[in-house]
Amino acid sequence: MQLDIEKEMAALGKMTAGQLADRFAELYGEATRSCHRTYLVRKILWKLQTIECGGLSERAQQRAKELASGTELRVMPPSTLAPIQIIGTVCKVPVNRDLRLPLPGSSIVREYRGRKIEVHVLAIGFEFEGERYRSLSAVARKITGTHCNGFRFFNLEGEK
DSSP, X not given: OOOOHHHHHHHHHTSOHHHHHHHHHHHHSSOOSOOOHHHHHHHHHHHHHHHHHOOOOHHHHHHHHHHHXXXXXXXXXXXXXXXXXXXXXXXXXXXXXXXXXXXXXXXXXEEETXXXXXXXXXXXXXXXXXXXXXXXXXXXXXHHSSOOOHHHHTTOOSOO
């Protein structure tokens, strides 16, 4: 009988995890410890394909055994493995930030009329000469004395 992969994939896609585990046990002759649907579908399709087309050659199987000998293969981590504790500072960055701006904590540096301008990017707003501003345009207004686009003044124009 010819294997129809599309038909098998459609049938497996409609099965529950329990039904997939039963199909796995039917094909492999042993129960699975996994309930991960994608994993089970892939393993079942691989087994069906090897039944239809033949598995690895005798030489390939022998080489795989040579490579695996002396190594400890694990499917699941050991139960004695202690959870990893992550120590550090978590910095929350707003997801809806303007992508033209550097990340908070960065500085924007520009030369203007022989003077080095340095603006620090904050999580909310900007800092220039010890004062906080809500927008780059407000910083540019402070520097130039006239209204101008802050992104254009600091050469940050680009796609939003």
